[in-house]
Amino acid sequence: MRKISYSEAIREATEQMMEKDSNVFVIGQGVWSPWFVGKTCDKLLQKFGEKRVIDTPVSEAAMTGAAIGAALAGLRPVLIHPRMDFMYLTFDQIINQAANWHYMFGGKINVPLVIRGIINRGGEQGAQHSQALQAIFAHIPGLKVVMPATPYDAKGLLVSAVQDENPVIYIDDRWLYEQEGDVPEEIYSVPIGKGVIRKEGKDVTVVAVSYLVPEALKAAEDLEKKGINIEVIDLRTVKPLDKEIIFNSVKKTGRLVVCDTGWQAGGISAEISALVSENIFESLKSPIERVALPDAPAPASSVLEKEYYPNKDTIIKAIKNQIFTK
Amino acid sequence: MLNIEKEILIKMYETxxxxxxxxxxxGELVAKGEIKTPCHLYIGEEAVAAGVCQALERDDYIFGNHRSHGHYIAKGGDIKSLMAELFCKATGCSKGKGGSMHIIAPEIGLLGTPPIVAASIPIAVGTALASSIKNENKVSVSFFGDGATNEGVFYESLNFAALKKLPIIFVCENNLYSTHMPLAKILADTSIAKKASAFGLPGIQIDGNNAIEVYQAAKEAINLARNGGGPTLIECKTYRWRGHVGFSDDLDKGLRSKEELDYWMAKCPIKRLEEELIKDNLLSQEEKEEISQKIEKEVERAVQFAKESPYPEEAELSENIFKDV
Structure with missing residues (x-):
């Protein structure tokens, strides 16, 4: 099959959905820029024009509100926030408004809105240019939150998000943009709310999201050589969680390492640990191990960054803790 | 009178x-404890909603806020569903999940009334943006209070709407108080209309207790917007007779003077239009009485409907979190 990059997969999905449905449009800061959103919006302006590809003033809150309004009027906006850190400015619109609208108005009207939040970090960018906010959004009833880890899912989940009748937070990480993978040329969808087993194994279950999925696979490969057989689950969606795929795997392995690209405290890894403890506690042979960001803002210095962000080695360490705990 | 058809004037009056x-x-039902949802009553401000909505078409969009019973009724929403929502019953316009502060009537273009101050201003810009993208003729109206002009999204919204020449009217209902705070204590410059000029928009200040003036100003702004002329900011000076929330006039709380309230009650928007209609022989005493009785019955029927309606089923708690495909 044809191989394309993760960022091209996002771009292609956007282009194809705009071609297919004239109600789809793109709005956000930097969508006319050659670099602001990576290459994920390349050529869209030339193809669809300024009415359907709207680069905006630096007014995150109002632009989010405008996208919500457009969705209420029957359009299907793809709103892009080129850095998740700036999405704090939009919380009233996303959380109070978009997430609640369908419920608080008795189901009379819905908000078919995709909000792309781009994680852009590393490179000594520091605390306000580094954050991953999936846990905050996953906390909110009425939002779906997806985090593709492969080019295939980047396209398929964006298609699903655009087709969804509800607000979907689509989080893509620039650390994945150059990754290449098999991507069909035609439009296809990947279901929201379904994880996937990336590698089968029997000794330890590793549940991961986003860039920690490839890191987990590398860890599994290394450990395989040492006779440790890891099962790697790519969550793909962090809200609603695919509990079944996690439970079934942990019932088999009895050991669990959860890897999240956000903070550990009150985060996705905490939720998954709680669910496993509540539901299948008796299956666990050892305490659950978590790989996530420490309870600290993102530092700038690359020396500190190296400590801060988990990777293959952090995951291997966590797995070894599992194996050697009894 | 003033080149406005009798039918329109009477409809506005009735509204x-x-x-x-x-x-x-x-308010009576709140006082009795029969309605528990916090109600922000619109009494005293009726001319704004009635005048603006009279100038709109049925499928034009409007958005409101915490004080939106008037917007709902003026746009033509069913008052039985509204009263039922105040009782938080299953038959309410938001199925009893919204209460007084979250009301909706998409069938007549009211797409929501979120009570977070200024929140619906950019959302109304969004429906206007949709009209522009789809090349539709629909106009959007955002109703908000004076307090909302202290929120950042108000300015962000004015800028974007002006920039894109979107078909939207910003209607500020300036009732002189932001909750308990008088305007002069919260705005460095109390002219709200003037703020439009920073964005190159027409901004006008009008007597919000004069329904005819409101209607005419709205009509002009709507025509401009519908014909690609972009937004207008209309500041309607008005006054709420009751407190920020609830049935009381709040005089006992020392938040405003009796003299001030009396002054504004003497400027009652309904009495004002009524006197003009009678003077111009457009409304007789008998017709006035008929309208009053008809509406009395309508409202009583709505109260009865609301009281007799069932509460939501328990299962409703987890319904409508997402729209299923």
Whole structure:
């Protein structure tokens, strides 16, 4: 099959959905820029024009509100926030408004809105240019939150998000943009709310999201050589969680390492640990191990960054803790 | 009178009477404890909603806020569903999940009334943006209070709407108070209309207790917007007779003077239009009485409907979190 990059997969999905449905449009800061959103919006302006590809003033809150309004009027906006850190400015619109609208108005009207939040970090960018906010959004009833880890899912989940009748937070990480993978040329969808087993194994279950999925696979490969057989689950969606795929795997392995690209405290890894403890506690042979960001803002210095962000080695360490705990 | 058809004037008058009676009745039920959802009553401000909505088409969009019973009624929403929502019953316009502060009537273009101050201003810009993208003729109206002009999204929204020449009217209902705070204590410059000039928009200040003036100003702004001329900011000076929330006039709380309230009650928007209509022989005493009785019955039927309606089923708790495909 044809191989394309993760960022091209996002771009292609956007282009194809705009071609297919004239109600789809793109709005956000930097969508006319050659670099602001990576290459994920390349050529869209030339193809669809300024009415359907709207680069905006630096007014995150109002632009989010405008996208919500457009969705209420029957359009299907793809709103892009080129850095998740700036999405704090939009919380009233996303959380109070978009997430609640369908419920608080008795189901009379819905908000078919995709909000792309781009994680852009590393490179000594520091605390306000580094954050991953999936846990905050996953906390909110009425939002779906997806985090593709492969080019295939980047396209398929964006298609699903655009087709969804509800607000979907689509989080893509620039650390994945150059990754290449098999991507069909035609439009296809990947279901929201379904994880996937990336590698089968029997000794330890590793549940991961986003860039920690490839890191987990590398860890599994290394450990395989040492006779440790890891099962790697790519969550793909962090809200609603695919509990079944996690439970079934942990019932088999009895050991669990959860890897999240956000903070550990009150985060996705905490939720998954709680669910496993509540539901299948008796299956666990050892305490659950978590790989996530420490309870600290993102530092700038690359020396500190190296400590801060988990990777293959952090995951291997966590797995070894599992194996050697009894 | 003033080149406005009699039918329009009478409809506006009826709308104001309907809002007034509905709100008075809601206030009584709040006082009795039969309505528990926090109600922000619109009494005294009727001319704004009635005048603006009279100038709109049925499928034009409007958005409101925490004080939106008047907008709902003026746009033509069903008052039985509204009263039922105040009782938080299953038959309410938001199925009892919204209460007074979250009301909706998409069938007549009211797409929501979120009570977070200024929140619906950019959302109304969004429906206007949709009209522009789809090349539709629909106009959007955002109703908000004076307090909302202290929120950042207000300015962000004015800028973007002006930049893209979107078909939207920003209607500020300046009732002189932001909750308990008088305007002069919260705005460095109390002219709200003037703020439009920073964005190159027309901004006008009008007597919000004069329904005819409101209607004419709205009509002009709507025509401009519908013909690609972009937004207008209309500041309507008005006054709420009751407190920020609830049935009381709040005089006992020392938040405003009796003299001030009396002054504004003497400027009652309904009495004002009524006197003009009678003077110009457009409304007789008998017709006035008929309207009053008709609306009295409508409101009583709404109260009865609301009281007799069932509460939501328990299962409703987890319904409508997402729209299923």
């Amino acid at each position: 104001m009477v309907r809002i007034r009676r509905f709100e008075e009745r809601a």
